[in-house]
Amino acid sequence: MQVNSLMTIEAKKKYEFLESISAIMDSHFKYFKLGYDLLSQLEPYIHQVLTYAQQSKEQSKIEQDRFAQRIQEFRTQSELDSQQASAKADPSDVGGNHVYRAIPRKNVEANSVSTADKEVTKQGYLLKRSASLRADWKRRFFVLDNHGSLYYYRNTGNKSAKSQHYYSGLGEHSSGVFGRFRTRHNRSASQGSLDCNMIDLRTSLIKLDAEDTDLRLCFRIISPQKTYTLQAENGADRMDWVNKITAAITIRLNSHFLQQSPARYLDKKNTSSGPATENLTLNQKEDYNQRLNVGDDVLTILREIPGNNTCAECNAPDPDWASLNLGVLMCIECSGVHRNLGVHISKVRSLTLDVKVWEPTILDLFRNLGNGYCNSVWEELLHHLDDDSEKGSTDTLASVSKPSSEDWFTLKEKYINGKYLEKALVVKDEREANSTASSRIWEAVQSRNIRDIYRLIVKADANIINTKFDDITDLDVYHHHHVDAPDEVKKRHDPNACQRIKNSNEARNCLQGCSLLHVACQSGDPILLELLLQFGADINMRDYHGRTPLHHCIASGNNAFAKVLLRRGARPSIEDGGGLSVLERAMEMGAITDEELFLLLAECQ
Template sequence: MQFLNEDLQGVRDSRQCFDKAMHEYDQAREKFVSLKKNTRGDIVAEFEKDLLNSKSAFEKSRFNLVNALMNVEAKKKYEFLESISALMDAHLRYFKLGHDLLGQMEPFIHQVLTYTQQSKELANNEQDKLAKRIQEFRSQAQLDNLQDSNSLDLSVISDSILGSGTSSYRNVETASMFIVNGQVETIKQGYLLKRSSGSRGEWKRMFFVLDSQGALYYYKNKGNKYMGHQSLSFNRSNEHHKSVFDRFRSRHKRASSFNEEILRCSTVNLHTSTIKKDAEDTDLRLCFRIISPSKTYTLQAENEADRMDWINKITGAIASLFNSYFLQQPFLEAKHDESYNNNFDDYNVQTLHQNRLEDGSQVGSVSKILREIPGNDLCAECGTPEPKWASLNLGILLCIECSGVHRNLGVHISKVRSIVLDVKVWDPIILDLFRHLGNAYCNSIWEGLFLADTGSDNIQHDVATPIPKPSLKDPIQHREKYVHAKYVEKLFVVKDSEAPGNNSYAKSIWEAVKTNDLREAYRLIAVSAVSIVNSTFDDVVSVSSSPNLGEEPSGSNQESHNPSLCGRDWDSRESKNSLQGCSLLHLACQNDNQVMLELLLQFGANINVCDSNGSTPLHQCISQKNNTLAKFLLRRGARPSIKDGGGLSALERAMEMGAIADEELFLLLTRSE
């Protein structure tokens, strides 16, 4: 009854508030954009204030509606089952005389209880993700407002110096990279007012999408607008997420007539177009025109920052169409990359200097650090000089063509990132990981069969005639075949003739992590199954070799669940009891080795794994007062809500040890609770 009377009623109320706020927001926006240029400043300011207030109320009601819907969806999954299972469990305790009959249902009852707990945790995780997304949206909106206010002053100067605006260079570089890889990415999407070409000149609100192939679309269908509006918050994100419109664009060439009739999707041809920064009617505000030989499009944005952003990115898309032909010519590629990346680096320095002064030289310093590592001056696969892409988990640098091949393998094999574009990825821990590895060492592992002495008795030749290593001019099909054989089938990895089992590999990697031998740990991951990163102490020491392993450790119950017990010397008989279930992550935390932790996590180690005491690596760091590693694990997705065998979460463990002096650690623990 509470679900029907309160939760569902709350959804209805939230929906009514949302509809009302959306109506008021639409009215305020229409009033604001309809102002003329000669309107007095105080009137413009008043209308702008009304627009901001209505927009804030709209966003608040929208988030309230989403939260209400999410709460209803979450409760649908577990509330009914939880009530029923709790009721049956109470009957089981009450009717002791009917134990024989109801006892048959006991396993099922506990299974349902387990399922409901998992459903509840899953629902809580979804709500946490939603809250983080909302917070990211608000933070990004505030950051965009600050950036837009700065970019308005700089755009006039940059246009006079660079012609089309500095942001167009970034769009050209980004679009060119994805055209070479055969991918289509969204550069910008959002709502604009479009003036009809009829005699009445009516304004209609359309949803526009600009992609990396230089194609500009706008949609008239209301359903398509709504789907696009949901992804609008990700327009300026550095990550490359595909929107729902990518499916439409991929089929557009085959069924353009179907798109225009059913989806009401129209295309603006930018190949022979130019852009003007004002409308024909000079009295109109926030307008710009796209002029082609066949038609002129007059568009109006919500504000000046959005107008300049559209102008710069459309200009960059037009420039990318001119440059795409040269990017496809092999004999011009090296020269083009050198000259073009100089412009792109100049743009990065100017733009990043506006947002964060210390990031101005980050791209250059990262490239310099990575290329000083042995073998990193050439692509690890084909030998192309000055590679600009990297595989984070494999620790190698790649050219743009080979990076596309690696990306097709999937992130479980290779996590591809750009050295130039993905600036936030290259934190000091990742750079330290690459310093320990590099192309030269990694290829000595993955291509060990090519380097091995054919007369050695310890080498097991799995391939009679290995696939030749690709060169710079080899076709993409040969690179795909070679990379797949190298990393997926592991045909070129040198294996010992004894062919040790999983337990032997587990013991070897345990020793490598214990002695902080990162290269040996990397080699063992390469020659064995990737699941070895989730090895535990139980895999290293068999039950037969440790007869006392199953006995309860001495001491109080509180001490037996102490996470710090996992850090004892594992060679002693006493510690073999306390090390049950300890993972490689527990051992790396004990050694205070952040780089080893990063390596294990890159290859898929379970960051929330529990030992026999129920303690996660985060519990261990908290118990050892290693705040640096604890914050590192929290940023990498560790869940502080997990309780150890003593029934304490990571936050409760930290508070049990005294006041938390590290404010950042406290915020991370409480925010994720």
Template sequence: AVLPLATVTVREARQFSLPYVFEVISPQLTVTLQAESQAEMAMWIEVIQNATASSLGVAVRTTRLNSNSLVGTPWGQIRQTAGNECCSDCGAQNPSWASINLGAVVCLACAGVHRQMGVHISKVRSLELDTKEWSVPLIRLMATLGNSALNDIWLASLKESPLLGASATSSQREAHILRKYDGREFLSNDAAPQPPAMHVAALFDDVALLAASLAHRLDVDMAAPSEASSDISECRWTAEAASSHAGRTPLHIAAASGSETSLELLLQNL
């Protein structure tokens, strides 16, 4: 069943003998769920409460997480990278969601817009709740990129006030995020990587270059050239590289070269 968020409440179900049980209550029905731990239950309750508040236009609350509670968690590792302490789109503090194919860390409100765009543009995961989906390569990818580096790509043509602001309305948030990722309106054509940039990125595990190549829609299935690049900006594609990898896709090159972080980013964008 689909429950409208505006009509939903959530609470711990203390009447059950089982641990970590909570209820999602709507006028239509009540759904009883069980988490795997007290912390996971608390996070689910807060996420649902925040989503309901957001749908009603009420400011959402965020838990002030301490460093000890984050140790060993995906968020604890990813938040240390430059820019990840704030939402990539609106600048809100302590974002706890991520777009794993873009590499961006976002807040709950912006994550909702990312979901609306569809998984062909943005694959959204919770840094706090979807813990089983956070593999070591994926955590390494998110910790390597960082919101600061990503916005240097996605907002390169914006000179002033590149972020929305945490107080942005739902319509402002949606318009900005759609323009940024779907329309790709804020990319800089002057900084667009040229072939064989994606092959170079895969060969040298240059994740920032790979992210820029993906943002500018370079072909992930393009076969590597058989000659050294004459483009001075891609002088790393040498005759030796061409001889070893001619005809290969970036994914093949990343796998053959042991470029694990670039391989993960490519896999997330297939």
């Protein structure tokens, strides 16, 4: 009997344990499944909140930087306003520098405005690294005016009796703008004067670092005469100085350009292709020229382009974000999706925050495109719903329909991914071979047809942007050779040995191995160059003679394009078939008169 009871207990243990385990697992499964069902309904809201949080984070960072900048400006203003006014003194010229005695701030500003219409853009203290062997740091007062002039002041320690008498008479009632300099030296046997030094920004570059990587909050102003290493009090102050000095350099360099007459300026602009500058009346030409002046409202300019008054993806009104390479404007919500595509697909920038991006060339590129034209390429299938030839694509259209501004974020994300990643709405001619597309884009680049180039890049394979002349020609029409000796091969690749270049003295006459970017550099059209660079053209591709697009710019004397390529990552150290770098080729042609170009070439060597 006892044995039977034990056997019954053992049997119950087996199935009761399994029943308990399975019941527990079933309960857990139902619990988590219910939670999943509830949370899945919140998925669109979660994505919206994440996007809003990211945008709020960026906006908060911008506001913090602005707040820190205002605090710094307030501190500087307080220090200056706390000083009392002193009488003006006549400036004298000492050793090439303008030397001033302390001058009251109000008198300085009144005098500068009345004589030269100048205003102080930024002023404050920076630490300046001396050029002596000790390389010690000294505090200097810097002033940047709206004419792009940068000054800094220091005490010279002049021991003249006249200075002593002059300052002793002022010590009791005023100390002026730079009174703190005199106050510090009141105990010495003599009084010092203020040495005012001006940095010529027209031939200067600015870099966000120091030669010593351990130094923080530093930036450098590099001029042909000297390199100034400066240190700010905080990151916001450093960025403010860098941005305003960069703007001042641009103003100084473009001062002559901005003073040109509208008719002369428009004659230059009309050389580039596209509908932006064709068939304009005199009033329209003047209006077009005025829009390119510094301080123009980028929002107003870009929204006047056809289709740019609404978002390219969801038709939301008043878009304030843009994709530089795609040429479209979008709302802030769709810009978050574009960011997730990656910069190789879409380079997203703000129309209001990223003010340094919107150069005249970028604005001209957008004028030639616009949401209307770009969507006619990217959404061509949507415009052919009633076309019988497109009936086979109705399934694709049903799965990818254009959302509205009121739709969920997930719907917009699905549409944008299908539009740009899968190119689901782009009409592709399957019968067109790659060689045909290469020939057509080559012809479009040579004719500088911006819209045709854009359409061919979108519709064709990604590698079409790096199409070479050899891809559209079957034979070596320029260099027939049958000798394989190393010396002969090297000689053939030397551009100086090319008969076509020799006979015409122009690099453009030998196109073998040239890419679309080479041709764009030869064309002199900045909009064409910008379009190819935005779509990722290989900036260092070499032709048959080993020349990069930068070599072609230098050979043709197009310094403006050469500087654009250098700022975008072109390597001047690459040697051509003759074994010479870009700098060596430039020096071979004579003295480099463009100092900025010389500095860029020398730095990148």
